[in-house]
Amino acid sequence: MDDDRLYLHRGDPAPHHRRLAVDHVPPQFEHDAGDDDGPDELRAVSEGGAKRGFLLILCFAGLLLFTSLGIWQVERRAWKLDLIARVDARIHAAPVPPPAAAAWPRLDPRDYEYRRVRVRGRFLANSETLVDALTERGAGSWVLTPLQTGDGVILVNRGFVPDAYEAPGRRPAQPRGALMVTGLMRASEPGGRFLRPNEPRQERWFSRDVAAIAAARGISNAAPFFIDADAAPHAGLPIGGLTVVRFRNAHLLYALTWFGLAGLSLAGLVLLLKPAQKRR
Structure with a gap:
């Protein structure tokens, strides 16, 4: 008993007391390592928030952009259908x-392109x-002949001839005297084709450039x-009436593509x- 009292007075707890002292830590000194966010974890949380914010901005911008492009394509489709x-x-x-010649300086191709016209005149062969x-029908040439009218000169695309018949002597005789021409009004094609400019001095023409040909x-x-002349029955060469009227109209496909991307952004x-807990 004396030893026990001496043992306690010395402040050195018995082994089982020592264990209890360790197990029963006061609440104010309790420590949970999982609740203590270290610098690395805080940095990861910060970077995750920044990344999420960036993705939010990106998705929102994509939603606005793709929706706008889809609406624009719908409007373009309506315009194209009206044009057709x-x-x-x-x-x-x-x-x-x-x-009339007085109106020529003010003409807008959008107002007259492919208008069917008929004019009387005489070819300047x-x-x-x-x-x-x-x-x-293959490779060859368009035959453009000036038509002298009472109001001025109009270039007429009389039609197509194969390469072997480009020389006038190999074609039927040129029409003479006054005649009536029916066809479609077409806008000038200045400059030439892609990578193939017109070369007037060498008489090499790759587009129907009215101003350059007239000069x-x-x-x-x-x-x-x-004027693209209509096909004349039993006329032989040149072959008229080969005007191709084709408009590309893929605006609906483009609109669906943009709206699909807008849906993904949404x-x-x-x-x-x-x-966060619902995403886990």
Whole structure:
């Protein structure tokens, strides 16, 4: 008993007391390592928040951008369908006289392209021009001949000739005297084709550039447009009526693509905005 009291007075607890002293730590001194965020964990949390914020901004910007592009393509499709309808109406309308020379300086191709016209005049056969052409009938040339009218000169694309018939002597005799030409009004094609510019001095033409051809032929009162002549029955060469009217209209496909990407952006936003515990 004395030893026990001496043992306690010395402040050195018995082995079982020592164990209890360790096990029963006061609450104010309790420590949970999992609740103590170290510098590395805090940095990871900060970087994760920044990354999430960046993704939120990216998805929101994508949603706005792709939705705008989709709406724009829908509007473009409506415009293209209206253009196709207007051109189709012009092609199948009854022919009308071409605009008078006084109106030529103010003409806008959007207002007259593919309008069916009929004009009376006389071909200036000595001033015809061959323009390189590639058609469903093969390679060859367009034959552009000035038509002298009472109002000025209008270039007429009389049609297509194969390479072997480019020389006038190998074709039927040129039409003489006054005649009536029916066809479609077409806008000038200045400059040439891609990587193939017109070379007037070498008489190499790759596009129906009305102003350049008129200048090369010394024609001062030429219309700013030309006429694609209709096919004439039993006329032989040149072969008229080969105008190709084709409009690419893939705007619906483009709109669906943009709206699909907008939907993916919206899905990303919803996923990022969900509470963290629901994403686990």
